[in-house]
Amino acid sequence: MEKKIGVYLCECGPNIAENVDIDRMLEAVSSIEDVEVAEKHRLLCSEDGKEFLRQSIKEHSLTHVVVAACSPKQHELTFMNVCEEAGVSPYLFQLANIREQCAWITPNKEEATEKALRYTRAAISRVRYHDPLEKKEIECSPDVLVVGGGIAGIRAAQSVAVAGRKAYLVEKGSSLGGKVKEFEKLFPHMNSASDVIEQETRNLLAKGNIEVFTESEVEEILGFLGNFQVKVKTKAEDEERELSVGAIVLATGFELLNPEELLRYGYRKSDAVYTSLEFERMNASGEIVLKNGKPPSSVAIIHCVGRGEKGYCSRACCLYSLKFARYLKSRIPGVKVTHFCSDLCIPGKSSQSFYEETKEMGVDFVRATDIEVAGNGEGVTVKYETQPGAGDSLAVDMVILAPAMEPSSDAGTFAEMLNIPLGEGGFFAEEHEKLAPISTPTEGIFIAGCAQGPKNVTDSVVQAEAAAGKILSTLVLGRRLELEAKVSHISESFCTGCQTCISVCPYGAITLDEMRKISVVNEVLCHGCGNCVAACPSGAASVRHFTFTQVYQELAEVLR
Structure with missing residues (x-):
């Protein structure tokens, strides 16, 4: 297929234009093989800029797009969406960061321009070898399992149990309320703790789409975001229930240090x-x-x-x-x-x-x-x-x-069962302390309340509602779940079955096929982090969209 590459340089207001010679860059990249059009814009991420990009892609019938602008973390997804709207696969796009990596850190304009030009040429060289990866979607369950019937678990179950969605609340004790039900008053307003728990419990039971299991424990959880299979054993009735849920909230509470x-x-x-x-x-x-x-x-x-x-x-x-x-x-x-x-x-x-x-x-x-x-x-x-x-x-x-407050005694059991790490003090580790405090590295598993670390009642409730909000926005009723396309792949012919990749995968996405004695990637669980690629001694592992050829072409142009 004939390649028609469009190259677009963003001035980013004065952020790039003041320290990079945009016109010189346009002249240089216009003559590169396969470049159909090279244009600049004052601010490509603006609504006007996105419309300009969209129309230009259509006008020139482009097959590939390169944008030289800011950090991929900030606007890569923005421009990928524009490409898709214009009829170009978002994976036939490459973003060169000439703001943070050139304009902002290289004071000499000539040197900054030369560096920006190298990065843009590298992006052009790389995008030629991109593949139009296929997006995959799967059916998912909108229902939610909440483990722990304390104040955080009660509020999380209430918040996720909206119309068309069911919540299952599992509590190992005989009643709901956790530690709070043992308090007389709650600081700082000194309101009655029993009144709070009674009202929250009434609100919970008033919802017809919440099923409560007391004196029950979770025995097994298998699956992934959108499709978890859960076994719950009820002690009182000595029976086992199997549940299908799309997400899980761990609100397992805390214990006190034994003095x-x-x-x-x-x-x-x-x-x-x-x-x-x-x-x-x-x-x-x-x-x-x-x-x-x-x-x-x-x-x-x-x-x-x-x-x-x-x-x-x-x-x-x-x-x-x-x-x-x-x-x-x-x-x-x-x-x-x-x-x-x-x-x-x-x-x-x-x-x-x-x-x-x-x-x-x-x-x-x-x-x-x-x-x-x-x-x-x-x-x-x-x-x-x-x-x-x-x-x-x-x-x-x-x-x-x-x-001191300590993690619940079953924190280690759930950490092993769900392949999530324990952080400081043995509490469940969040994905990111600031950006994702209620998420875990295992997609679809969320933490709330003192399961994540010591906190008061108010903060526990806020975190429970935040976890519920994240679930509601991720598992949207009636919508299929879109999977990550940039996932790992393991070559059957090169894999020796050493299982090194399994030991370094933080998401539990790789298993050993016992019959063929090779590693296999579950693309539903894979996040494309590349740990397996770095660790594989035989070179069998690769990540789609970050293949050896693609990365080599990019680096060769930067170093040329």
Whole structure:
């Protein structure tokens, strides 16, 4: 087929035009073999620029398109869509970055122009060898599995269960609500936790398209985005259900560090030392009393228990410790409350106000390190240092420990089952901390709430709704799922069956064909990252659209 390549240079306002000689580039590329037309435009990514490009492609009946402009990350998809609208395969297009890689970093205009010209020639040389890859689509299930019936799981299930879409909520406990159902109040507004959970549960059960499994566990998950097959075992009825879903939300919550592991805090050695959750339950029972049945006259609240050992801040502990001071002052007006902390984590305006108001109730704060708790007969003594070598102590009737938040005990099981990594502290690792905090490297698997890391109730709900929003925009009702075309391919004749590619694939997209003893790529799971290509010792692996010939032609022109 005769090749007719169109080359379009974007001035990007002054960003490129001020430091690159566009007219010189046009003159140089116009004479290159197969170049049918070479034109410039003030701003190709603008609506006017896209229409100009679209009409020019049609007018010259182009077969291939090269655009020299900005970063592919910013506008490659923009120009690919324009090519498709103009009747040219989006894979017969190549973008040369002459802004970030030339105009912005090379101060000498002549040198910047020469470099930009090399990059544009390289793009022309490469695009000749592009193939019009075929886009593939598959049918997908719009339904969603939510694992974990805490506040994040409840809200995620509610949010995804819109008309025409079903949500399955699986909770291993006997009831919904997670840790929140054990609280009396929620900071900073001190609203009733039980009222919140009851209302959220009512809203959940009122929806006819949500099926709830309590005392149940997920035994197996197979498949990929749009087509997961799930086995759920119900303990009470001892039966197994098979579900078909398109996406999964892991809202498996958290556990608290067992302070018994940290001997210096005296937990289990003294009846007067409680964990935060134990104190929550005591307060929710209606009274705060010691083992002797009397209310404490003095209480120490110790922050950051286990933070040094875990290596991270649990974020919510400082604020719920302030809530405990309010519990105490409300039920025992004359009680003396002392907080021991090395730092205070109170982000946001409402949290700061919550702290200031709590402090005005007569609550003391001691900045301390090297804290130890020891029994002293009737009560306990808190020993601490305010600065190196400056030790002090305080006798109190009760000590409340705020232990670090840990991942749920089944986090490792799900990580292995779904081929998703565990990050800091053993929590599920997000795909990107800023750009994709609720996604995982395995497409179709999302994380919400404390499954992703320590956080408060408000942040857990926000993250659950974000995960639901991502699912609703990805698995659109009535629309087939478009797969990535630039995927890996393994040559049967070159593959030796060494399985190196399987070990380096982060998406679990490659398996061994036991009969033929060769590796096979599941194109539905493959993201075209190229790990297998770099690792393959026999050269059997390649990535479509990044073949050896294509990359060689591009590099040869740059280095010529």
